[in-house]
Amino acid sequence: MVWSNGSASGCCGSPGYVSDTGAARDSQLSLSPTGHSVVAACLGLISTFGFVNNLLALVLFGRHKALRSPINLLLINISLSDMLVCALATPFSLAASTRGRWLAGRTACVWYGFANSLFGIVSLISLAVLSYERYCTMTCPAEPDVTNYRKVALGVVLSWVYSLIWTLPPFFGWSRYGPEGPGTTCSVDWTAKTANNISYIICLFIFCLILPFLVIVYSYGKLLHAIRQVSGLKTSTGRKREHRVLLMVITMVVCYLLCWLPYGIMALLATFGAPGLVTAEASIVPSLLAKTSTVINPVIYVFMNKQFNRCLRSLLKCDATQQGSILKSWSKANKPMRRTDNNLTFMAASVDHRSAAPSTSKSNKEPPSTDSAKPPALSLVAHYNGSF
Known part of the structure; x- marks a missing residue:
């Protein structure tokens, strides 16, 4: 489940560490040597x-001041x-899979079960907080202060505190951590039929x-x-941005x-x-899918940013001069402007100059046409450049 990044049920088959019903279930939850090799x-x-992708994201954040929004x-x-x-x-379960049993x-x-649970919930709550922050940023009635970290820092702290609230109880008797699956990982004890565990x-x-899924969808x-609402202006830029954001949202949810x-x-x-x-096969496949989130998350949320x-x-070109010029020109090209509509403030990155630019022809002396009363064509972006 989301809180463990592990597999789904069962017991551990390692010598010297067999749960109360472990011996009875080893025959039901076991993989062949080939199966363990594939899992490894x-x-x-x-x-x-997963490690390289996320480490690279942290390196970029530490190296480029412009990213520290x-x-x-x-x-x-x-x-x-x-x-x-x-x-x-993951290295513990990797080593266990190479030997077909828990080793530590x-x-x-x-x-291991606690750490997987803690980090897994932190990641998912952060995804929910990120989606809500993006929504608030796009629709807030005033332009946010991009130097104010208080609100987002509170969200980061909340993700860790919330995760601890749900991962510490097994240490105090509300359920427990133990072996699972084909005997190579540990997590919450899914198989105990007691009211306490259920x-x-x-x-x-x-x-x-x-709950995090509902927050993300909402x-x-x-x-x-x-x-x-903004794309109702029917500009090609607005339609393209709407389709792009829609594709990103569908990708995130799927x-x-x-x-x-x-x-x-x-x-x-x-x-x-x-x-x-x-x-064993039915438990290990969802386990691997859950772990792939560590690879997919940085691709979707970081490198597609x-x-x-x-x-x-x-960075890959190793040109510090180009790094500064690219960020500077990109930031200027996407300097946001505000548009207020129905008590919602949207950020716009482009304006239809045919309607916004002043006219220098004789038409200045003539009454404005009905077209001049139309709002300029706007394309929607996030308050913080590069949110999508």
């Missing part, structure tokens, strides 16, 4: 690309949590998967509605569901289904 190869790719701080928080998963958690002992298993899993599903839905929904479903099946319903993309290209 997948984990190796995910860990490598408040909203980009949320992107960095997502990259940081995803990179920590790749660096501190009981205490490490518990902390209530915890239901709360996790609602507050750590469904925020981007309202954002698209606002964009369509990737969110693709990464996390299968894992959530498998966790619920393991919790409420009959024993043995979730096989105009600011980061330009800085990345200049």
Whole structure:
């Protein structure tokens, strides 16, 4: 599920660490040596690309001062949590997959489950906060102060505190962390049928998967509605921007569901289904899909961001002079202007000069035509350059 970046159910098969019903379930939840090798190869790719992608995002943020806007701080928080998963958690499951069993002992298993849960929820709550912040930025009644980090910093702190609220209870008796799947990862105990454990899993599903998803859908839905209001001017620029934002929103929502929904479903099946319903293969595939979020998130939210993309290209060219000139010219070309409509303030990046530029012909002496009363053609962008 969303809180563990692991697989979906089961027990650990490592010597010296078998849960209460582990021996009875080892035969049901086991992979062949070939299966473990395939999982290890997948984990190796995910860990490598996830770590490199997120580290590169952090390097760009630290190297380019122009990227240090408040909203980009949320992107960095997502990259940081995803990179920590790749660096501190995935190597343990990778090593276990190469041997077909958990290698690090009981205490490490518990902390592995906790760390995966903590970083996974931080990433998802940050995605929800990011979507809501983008919506507020686009529709706020006044131009925001791009030097004010207080609101976004509060969102970052909230993501970590919220995650701790839901990942610490297993240490105090509300459910527990333990082995899962084919015996190579650890997470929340999905298989215990006690009221204590079931209530915890239901709360996790609602507050750590469904709630962030609803926030994302609501925020981007309202954002698209606002964009369509401005695109009602029927300019080609407005239509292109609307289609581009729509594609980005669909990509974000689909990737969110693709990464996390299968894992959530498998966790619920393991919790409420009959024993043995979730096989080893059925549990490990959602696990790998959940872990791919560490690779997909920086691609969608960072490298498809105009600011980061330009800085990345200049970094790869290793031309410091070009880096400064590109950022400067890009910022000037996208200097925002305000347009207020129905108590909503939108930021515009372009104006139809045919209607906005003053006329120097004889028509200055004539009464203005009806066309001059039409609003200039505007294209919608985020208050913070490069939000999409």
